[in-house]
Amino acid sequence: MFQIIKSAFSNQHSLKILSVAIFFSLCIHLPAQEYQTVKAAKGDGIYSVLKKNGYSPAQFLNPFIELNKSKLGKDNTLIIGRTYRLPLKDTTTSAIPNKVSAPEKIQPKPKKLVYEIFGSKYREITVKNQDLDGATYYLMSGHGGPDPGAIGKLNGRLLCEDEYAYDVTLRLARGLIECGAAVYMIIRDPNDGIRDESFLTPDKDEVCYPDNEIPLSQLARLQQGTEAVNQLHTLNKNKFQRLVVIHVDSRSTKENIDVFFYHDKGSNSGKRLANTLMQTFMQKYATHQPNRGYNGSVSERNLYVIKNSIPPSVFIELGNINHTRDQQRFIIPDNRQAVANWLRDGLIEDYKKSIK
Secondary structure (H helix, E strand, C coil), X not given: CCCCCECCCCCCCCCCCECCCCCCCCCCCCCCCCCCEEECCCCCCHHHHHHHCCCCHHHHHHHXXXXXXXXXXXXXCCCCCCEEECCCCCHHHCCECCCECCCCCCCCCCEEEECHHHCCCCXXXXXXXXXXXXXXXXXXXXXXXXXXXXXXXXXXXXXXXXXXXXXXXXHHHHHHHHCCCEEEECEECCCCCCCCCCCCCCCCCCEECCCEECCCCHHHHHHHHHHHHHHHHHHCCCCEEEEEEEEEECCCCCCCCCCEEEECXXXXXXXXXXXXXHHHHHHHHHHHCCCCCCCCCEEECCCHHHHHCCXXXXXXXXXXXXXHHHHHHHHCHHHHHHHHHHHHHHHHHXXXXXXX
């Protein structure tokens, strides 16, 4: 059975793209075959139950959810004491530990996809793994259109928040698709793909999903983006969904800050997401810059988008666009890519925690 998951990048007009995830579900439907059942115990999640019973979570997560959707709790959690059915699978390929070896699985060739939104250099993507198979992400970079956001200066050049936040967001989107996720870019630029220049030329032609002009009013912009996310959430009902909002902070030129994260106080999933991302950054800095230290933070904040969006959300500030040291995080392309990679890794960890 081949299942196609649609992502939200289009071509030149709608910029909706397709992220293709292939599930090999080998099922023999025998008249006398019955579903195996399990009773959820404390600490059980879908991921751990599937693994304990010899199922591949990447292969059987969606079939399990579909089979038991009326019995699942919020965000597809298992309810202690409730009995769940396991998907049917080919008995000839069921692993019997220490007795019979299953036939060798034929691995599909990596899928090569083409998305014009990433620009000519980065338009081709190879799906490297299925770590995020079944996950849907809405990525919203800050500001855009008539609003450039915070503005810094370096060597007589302007650094506009919307351009740098957008470039990091594009890089993150590409990384998520490489891992099998479905991705929707809420703010999109029709002609600015991933750019490797230090100074990104500002413009005002960004649009909001699906292809709407961004209004000048701040409140109208926030409402526009939030409504786009919530409409997409309804279309993707019963799927794992997360909203990631990416901004660049603006403080005094003397204040150096690390990447930090906000969540809505009413969302436990959003709080877990924010903490997982921060922990990932701490680990990355400990590995790559052990003497630097990391002073990022996670906190609650009453922000319109994360408060009013339906999917669990995180609001990220990448640094201070006015501080010389932080500016290196933005103007050096490899640094922008590193930030995107670390965010991707944190989102993978959040996904694993959420479905286990």
